[in-house]
Amino acid sequence: MNTLFILHQPICIKNPSLYNKKNRPFNPTTLNNHLPFSITSWKLQAEAKGFGGDGSKPSQKKTNNAPKNSTSQEQEEEDDDKIPEVVFDRMIRRIVVSVGLPMAIGVVLLKLFDMLKEKQVWDVPLWVPFVTTFVFFGSSVLGVVYGSLSTSWDADKKGSLLGFEEAKENWDEMWKEEGN
Structure with a gap:
């Protein structure tokens, strides 16, 4: 009963912060100055397979200060494979x-089991809805x-309805670069 009585009393916190800002062990600006690297300069170096770069080294982002000539822009555009x-x-x-159809069937079956x-x-x-x-x-x-692999990657060729042949060709094409 005493526990319920305590719950009805208002809670008053006189000093809301127990953390004194003056006694911080590391100031964020001095911490970055003492590290051998800057945390703010970290950049992701990964590139998706087949979407730019040759995969042998991370791409170097060009700074805005360096002037670009037309040959480097053309070469950069040729390196990036654009999807038509x-x-x-x-x-x-x-x-x-290929995503919507199985999901819709799964939702309909769960509703059917419920009914x-x-x-x-x-x-x-209970195991039937879990397996479903x-x-x-x-x-x-x-x-x-499957939706991305079964599509014909040739702009002129439409491909088949289910795309089994295209999926096999595209799978081989995607991993051909790995072997080289």
Whole structure:
């Protein structure tokens, strides 16, 4: 009963901060000055496979102070592989279908199991919705990869409906650079 009585009393904190700002062991500006490297100068050096660079060394970002000549701009544009708009649209459509279809089936089956149990038609064992969720939502995640690989990467070639041949060709093409 005493515990409930204490809960009704207002809490008053006279000194809201127990941390004294004057006694900080490290000042953020002096900490950066004493380190052999600057934390603010860290940059990611990773590049996605197939989207620029040769993969042998991290790309160096050019500063704004250095003037660019036209040959370096042309060379930089040639190095970056641009995805044609037609191929990108095909890829997005395939990804939406290959992700959306299994996810929709998974949601419908979960709702169906709920209705069957609610109307007492079938007492659905607990493992059935778990397996259903694992299979259909897991295949939905794999749909992102399949949607991008099953698309024909050639702008002139449309490709097949399911894209099995394109997926095999694109898989080999993607890993061909690794072997070299």
